[in-house]
Amino acid sequence: MTEVGKARRRKEDARLLTGRTRWTDNLQQPGMLHVAFLRSPMAHARITGVDVSAARELPGVVAVFAGQDVAGEQGSLPCAWPVSDDIVIPEHPPMAVTEVRYTGEIVACVVATDRFKAADALEAIEVDYEPLPPVIDLETALSPDSPKVHETGNQAFSVKITSGDLDAAFRDAPVVIDRTYVQQRLIGAAMEPRAVLVSTDGDTFTMWTSTQIPHVLRVMLAMVTGVPEHQLRVIAPDVGGGFGTKLQVTAEEVLCLLLCRKLGKPVKWAESRTEGNLAVHQGRGQLQHIRLAADSDGRIRGLQVDLLADMGAYLMLVTPGVPMLGATMFNGIYKMDAYEFACKGVFTTKMPTDAYRGAGRPEATFAIERIMDELAAELRLDPIEVRRRNWIKHEEFPYTTIAGLTYDSGNYEAATDKALQLFGYDKLRAEQADRRDRGDPVQLGIGVSTFTEMCGLAPSRMLGEANYGAGGWEHASVRMLPTGKVEVVTGTSPHGQGHVTSWSQIAADALGVPFEDVTVVHGDTAISHKGMDTYGSRSLVVGGVAVLQACEKVREKARKLAAHLLECSPDDLDFADGAFKVKGTDSQTTIQELALAAFAAHNLPEGAEARLDSDATFDPVNYSFPHGTHLTAVEVDTETGHVKIRSYVAVDDVGKVVNPLIVEGQVHGGIAQGIGQALYEEAVYDAEGNLLTATLADYLLPSAADLPDFVTDRTETPATSNPLGAKGVGEAGTIASTPAVVNAIVDALRPHGVRDVPMPCTPERVWRALEGGRA
Amino acid sequence: MPRISVKVDGIAYEEDVEPRLLLVHLLRERLGKTGTPAGCDTSNCGACTVMLDGKTVKSCSVLAVQADGSDIVTIEGLAANGSLHPMQRAFHEEHALQCGFCTPGMVMAAIDLVRDTPDPSEEAIREGLEGNLCRCTGYCNIVRAVKRGAQEMGQAVKSS
Ligand code: FES
Numbered sequence: 001m002t003e004v005g006k007a008r009r010r011k012e013d014a015r016l017l018t019g020r021t022r023w024t025d026n027l028q029q030p031g032m033l034h035v036a037f038l039r040s041p042m043a044h045a046r047i048t049g050v051d052v053s054a055a056r057e058l059p060g061v062v063a064v065f066a067g068q069d070v071a072g073e074q075g076s077l078p079c080a081w082p083v084s085d086d087i088v089i090p091e092h093p094p095m096a097v098t099e100v101r102y103t104g105e106i107v108a109c110v111v112a113t114d115r116f117k118a119a120d121a122l123e124a125i126e127v128d129y130e131p132l133p134p135v136i137d138l139e140t141a142l143s144p145d146s147p148k149v150h151e152t153g154n155q156a157f158s159v160k161i162t163s164g165d166l167d168a169a170f171r172d173a174p175v176v177i178d179r180t181y182v183q184q185r186l187i188g189a190a191m192e193p194r195a196v197l198v199s200t201d202g203d204t205f206t207m208w209t210s211t212q213i214p215h216v217l218r219v220m221l222a223m224v225t226g227v228p229e230h231q232l233r234v235i236a237p238d239v240g241g242g243f244g245t246k247l248q249v250t251a252e253e254v255l256c257l258l259l260c261r262k263l264g265k266p267v268k269w270a271e272s273r274t275e276g277n278l279a280v281h282q283g284r285g286q287l288q289h290i291r292l293a294a295d296s297d298g299r300i301r302g303l304q305v306d307l308l309a310d311m312g313a314y315l316m317l318v319t320p321g322v323p324m325l326g327a328t329m330f331n332g333i334y335k336m337d338a339y340e341f342a343c344k345g346v347f348t349t350k351m352p353t354d355a356y357r358g359a360g361r362p363e364a365t366f367a368i369e370r371i372m373d374e375l376a377a378e379l380r381l382d383p384i385e386v387r388r389r390n391w392i393k394h395e396e397f398p399y400t401t402i403a404g405l406t407y408d409s410g411n412y413e414a415a416t417d418k419a420l421q422l423f424g425y426d427k428l429r430a431e432q433a434d435r436r437d438r439g440d441p442v443q444l445g446i447g448v449s450t451f452t453e454m455c456g457l458a459p460s461r462m463l464g465e466a467n468y469g470a471g472g473w474e475h476a477s478v479r480m481l482p483t484g485k486v487e488v489v490t491g492t493s494p495h496g497q498g499h500v501t502s503w504s505q506i507a508a509d510a511l512g513v514p515f516e517d518v519t520v521v522h523g524d525t526a527i528s529h530k531g532m533d534t535y536g537s538r539s540l541v542v543g544g545v546a547v548l549q550a551c552e553k554v555r556e557k558a559r560k561l562a563a564h565l566l567e568c569s570p571d572d573l574d575f576a577d578g579a580f581k582v583k584g585t586d587s588q589t590t591i592q593e594l595a596l597a598a599f600a601a602h603n604l605p606e607g608a609e610a611r612l613d614s615d616a617t618f619d620p621v622n623y624s625f626p627h628g629t630h631l632t633a634v635e636v637d638t639e640t641g642h643v644k645i646r647s648y649v650a651v652d653d654v655g656k657v658v659n660p661l662i663v664e665g666q667v668h669g670g671i672a673q674g675i676g677q678a679l680y681e682e683a684v685y686d687a688e689g690n691l692l693t694a695t696l697a698d699y700l701l702p703s704a705a706d707l708p709d710f711v712t713d714r715t716e717t718p719a720t721s722n723p724l725g726a727k728g729v730g731e732a733g734t735i736a737s738t739p740a741v742v743n744a745i746v747d748a749l750r751p752h753g754v755r756d757v758p759m760p761c762t763p764e765r766v767w768r769a770l771e772g773g774r775a
Numbered sequence: 776m777p778r779i780s781v782k783v784d785g786i787a788y789e790e791d792v793e794p795r796l797l798l799v800h801l802l803r804e805r806l807g808k809t810g811t812p813a814g815c816d817t818s819n820c821g822a823c824t825v826m827l828d829g830k831t832v833k834s835c836s837v838l839a840v841q842a843d844g845s846d847i848v849t850i851e852g853l854a855a856n857g858s859l860h861p862m863q864r865a866f867h868e869e870h871a872l873q874c875g876f877c878t879p880g881m882v883m884a885a886i887d888l889v890r891d892t893p894d895p896s897e898e899a900i901r902e903g904l905e906g907n908l909c910r911c912t913g914y915c916n917i918v919r920a921v922k923r924g925a926q927e928m929g930q931a932v933k934s935s
């Protein structure tokens with residue numbers, strides 16, 4: 001029986017489909033109070049006074065606090081990734097005390113008997129602000145006469161990495177392409193808004209929170225608040241999407257814990273969507289200056305990357321690490337002689353940025369894949385051809401790139417050939433030529449993206465070298481229960497990825513038990529003692545392997561017990577389909593029977609313990625490197641600027657696949673999110689620092705009507721760095737699709753003199769680009 | 776405070792409600808029907824969609840008092856005698872949910888769509904679900920599920 005590779009329908013679904021859900025906001029505790037936060041309407045101001053007295057008098061209001069009231073105990077929100085020696089990590093009070101630095105920063109809170117009373121009471125709080133100048137633009141933020149976000153200035157850090165002789169690469173290069181791209185800020189907008197519930201029995205605290213990282217959060221909360229770690233239990237119940245936005249230690253979590261401690265009562269906070277748009281960390285936010293030198297046949301000589309990365313007002317959990325996750329990825333799948341990556345982190349008076357699906361790698365991939373198209377256009381080469389001339393060939397793996405990473409495996413030729421065929425590339429090029437000849441007002445554009453990414457975060461040693469505050473291992477434990485059923489406890493923390501199903505498949509194969517006999521438990525630090533949680537396309541590649549290894553240890557324990565009971569040597573036993581068989585005989589026992597024998601413990605081998613369980617911690621030796629080729633055809637109306645995606649083909653190589661259905665779903669969702677960045681989404685701040693996209697009426701998420709059906713397929717080049725051969729899939733679609741779509745739009749309009757359209761490529765921006773091209 | 780009576784998933788309730796109370800809050804906060812989630816505050820996401828007298832509404836855009844006298848079906852009341860509605864089954868078969876937060880609203884909207892258009896084209900499904908946002912699936916499998924659910928709903932009608 002092989003479960004791995006099967007398109008199993010998910011075990012998770014039945015509950016979710018019938019409304020038997022445990023979203024944090026569904027949960028109640030006896031005597032529970034409700035929290036509402038007052039948020040700054042100003043981007044930058046000194047707080048000169050807060051008067052909460054009127055709010056305290058309102059019916060149902062239990063307590064009101066301003067920053068001053070908690071200043072001594074609230075600590076500072078953590079940044080776990082000091083990427084450089086020169087980094088400045090400013091104090092980040094969960095509730096502002098003397099100064100606010102972004103619109104939406106918490107200045108006071110109300111605790112009341114219901115959520116409506118709490119919200120109403122916010123209006124009775126008086127805050128006096130003395131306005132300070134906002135800092136919005138990244139370039140002017142670094143000029144010496146800019147107003148300052150923090151006293152130390154607006155530069156958070158600077159980093160430079162060089163490899164090869166860049167001067168030589170650019171000197172006398174026949175082709176030099178120089179471009180500036182803007183990665184707009186994005187709002188992750190997981191459909192479940194955040195919520196936090198904390199209760200206490202006077203001794204220990206239990207927090208339910210809509211998080212991707214219950215384990216990391218517990219450690220950090222203990223450090224920030226001084227609540228001893230062993231008296232703190234964190235539970236991620238059902239979590240409605242994350243995409244990196246719930247990979248955070250939030251002000252709201254810290255404050256709810258403090259409020260519960262102060263009041264001795266359970267407290268709950270549930271976010272409104274508008275609050276979330278304002279105060280969930282945002283993604284992207286980079287100004288990218290890219291220079292590429294090439295020979296006249298299109299061979300890349302060197303690449304120079306100069307970034308300004310928008311940190312926002314503070315450094316949160318991995319804020320400065322996000323651009324660094326792209327530092328070794330701008331070279332993409334290509335060979336070159338020299339590479340330079342320079343990045344400055346810049347403080348602005350906006351919501352901090354942090355991880356968002358892909359985190360650093362979509363930004364890098366966008367830049368290289370866009371500029372490869374510019375190189376092709378410059379040399380009048382087909383964009384696929386220019387890529388072929390530069391990519392690492394299949395037989396060259398493992399390959400150490402110019403940026404210093406060793407890509408273990410890949411087959412760019414196979415993925416690209418398959419994608420071209422599924423897409424009908426030649427036919428679409430012919431249609432494009434035809435439309436151009438006819439002067440059709442609706443032009444066809446073809447966009448390609450041949451991406452790779454570094455994921456499966458991550459080898460602990462490499463994280464240490466990158467100055468990250470923790471490791472990248474993952475843990476699993478596996479217990480055979482007396483009746484032969486299997487309980488898998490994982491340190492990963494799924495929020496839509498279907499780990500319960502996939503981990504069941506892995507365990508079922510490794511132990512030879514039915515898929516239905518396995519249950520998977522996760523997301524509760526009291527039950528899953530150890531874990532590094534879910535982000536960075538790591539869960540299967542690291543956590544799935546831990547499950548496999550724990551199962552293998554259980555199997556070996558079972559083998560010893562079987563040998564003892566069957567009176568043979570362990571080496572005389574064959575294991576297949578869940579049964580140990582003495583070679584050449586009919587004598588056998590199943591692993592499920594052995595579970596009962598271990599429980600009864602009547603007849604165990606000398607020194608054996610009465611349990612059939614084990615655990616494993618897996619720490620990978622390398623990152624993993626999924627890759628793929630995505631192709632899209634778009635129709636661009638040159639009169640209105642409207643873009644319609646006509647077809648989209650994705651061939652991904654994510655190595656070995658445990659559940660193809662789940663993999664396909666991840667690719668679909670990823671593509672949609674990347675298209676969102678290309679066409680619709682942007683967190684817009686005005687010159688005063690007000691967020692103009694605070695609701696879903698202003699911040700446009702793609703709907704079903706905006707997207708086509710995606711054609712997906714795979715090639716399978718196993719990862720060599722882990723025993724499952726898996727590479728990770730959570731982020732791939734998002735990384736690939738944004739440049740594919742923008743490349744297609746520019747491709748459609750290039751004959752009109754257009755060589756870039758800034759994202760999101762709204763009809764207005766496309767139209768303006770056309771006007772610019774005509775000028 | 777006005778008193779209203781509503782039937783929700785077959786159970787009759789009488790409640791005194793503040794005039795400003797939204798139906799979604801009546802369901803979630805007062806009646807414990809937490810199967811219906813709320814994902815926004817501007818009636819954009821559709822997560823809160825329920826059937827009110829046989830037609831879908833976004834329960835965040837209806838006041839509880841407006842629902843007085845109505846018969847409401849939520850995702851919790853859809854499966855009859857322990858067996859899933861064909862549309863729920865189709866969502867499961869086609870892997871049309873990941874985190875599942877949009878799912879209650881999406882399933883309700885899909886059933887309404889199929890009742891109006893028994894054999895919907897892909898385009899009709901996409902247009903018809905425009906008011907329901909999903910951040911996880913990219914909608915491909917939702918579209919496939921609605922097609923499959925429509926077929927099975929059609930068969931269920933024929934065989935009954
Ligand atoms: S909660 Fe978003 S539409 Fe009702």
Ligand code: FES
Nearest residue numbers: 873877909910911
């Ligand atoms: S499944 Fe997560 S929002 Fe739709």
